[in-house]
Amino acid sequence: MQTLRTTSLEVRNNQLWILDQQALPQQKNWQPAHSVAQLVDHIHALRVRGAPLIGLSASLLLALLAEQGATRPELAEALNVLRAARPTAVNLMNNLDRMKTALAEHDYDAALSAEALRLVAEDKQLCDNIACAGSTLVKPDSQLLTHCNTGGLATAGVGTALGVIAYAHQQGLVKNVWVDETRPLLQGGRLTAWELGELNIPYQLITDSMAASLMARGVVDAIWVGADRIAANGDVANKIGTYSLAVLAQYHGIPFYVAAPHTTLDRLCPNGGAIPIEQRAASEVTGVAGSFGSVQWAPANAAVYNPAFDVTPAALISGWVLDTGVVTPAQVQEGIFQP
Incomplete structure (x- = not known):
């Protein structure tokens, strides 16, 4: 195969x-990722x-x-x-089909x-x-809030939600980006902050629980997130913490947008309740580990609930931005995502 390089592959x-x-x-x-294992x-x-x-x-591979x-x-x-490696992310299944x-x-x-190079x-x-x-x-002079990491690290290209933000910044439309840490694994704090810095896009890092106060102050103009799976009724599975942002956005009257390729759409999945949600290790919640080492802050025998994703109902979403264009709530209700 020809030599190939993206941000992460x-x-x-x-x-x-x-x-x-x-x-x-x-x-x-x-x-190295030379084997399936x-x-x-x-x-x-x-x-x-x-x-x-x-x-x-x-x-x-x-x-x-x-x-x-x-x-x-x-x-x-x-x-x-390989198909069984990540049950929630439907892109894996679609590509392997x-x-x-x-x-x-x-x-x-x-x-x-x-086919792999085509993908x-x-x-x-x-x-x-x-x-x-x-x-x-x-809109011009926007202050945007994003969750998890949706940039070039997560795709072969410029990214999904973070790609939108980067392109809008190039057009002079972005004043500031609020970056959720995205607990418990800190993809926002570690990855999105790093990518925005590399792109010279102004940002401020916040803990997830700070988002509500920012919305109340009126300093969040829109929320942009990605998706791991979009059901046929428009429900969206994404990194845990996304649903709470959508609820807060509706209360404060802030647009909440989901950006994803059509490969994230699962027309055979009727709704969010049918999306399998991956449960991850308790150690991700009881402490933290990384290139710096590891530390545990919770009791060793603490019981833990650690879903990797949550589901945001379609009723809370202002628009689905696909590679085919912007899909409105009215279009979703009319069945545009249905098989």
Whole structure:
């Protein structure tokens, strides 16, 4: 396969490498993802994260394994293992469905390689389209609030919600970005703050519980988030803490936008209640770990509830910004996301 590099993925010498997002921003470490076991471990540990990026990394690995001589049955098994690595993020399933079709081709190694590269190129274009469509909703001198990380670290391109913000900033529309820390894993504090700094976009980092006070003060003009899955009725699964922002936004009369590619849409999922929500390790809540080491602040035997995602009902969403354009609440009610 040709040499390829995005913000977080690299293919060189027919091997896949990933930028360890758990080590950022203190360290930029490229880790090998040469096997299914390695990539699944990276996904579980969130060294690879972001719904689009997870799907792309799995697709690229399958293609590389095929080029290295893996048989059709071996690749089919690898595909199934990768598919189960992140149950909430539907991009993984959508991408692997296309790779499964390529695997059925007579010359499957070439077909898998072509399809994986096509998915990467498409994701870059999807991000550009989302950024362009979403920026039309950003008003001059805006103060925007975002949650989790939705930039180039999570995609092959400029990102989804953060791509919108970056494009709007280039047009001189963004005054400031409020960045939720995004607990318990701090993707906002570690990753979004780093990306905004790299892009020279003015931002201020806040803890998640500070968002309400900012809205009450009138210094939040709109909220922009990404999505891990959009159900057919418009409900959205995203990083835990998104739902509370949507409730607060409605109370304060603030637009709440979801930016995502069409690969995040699951037309066969009727509503948010049908979206599987991943439960993660208690250690993520009882303490913190990173490139700096680890510390525990809760009692060792503390009982923990730690869902990685929550579901925001469609009724709380002002608009869904896809690569195909802006979808309104009226269009969702009319069934635009239905199969």
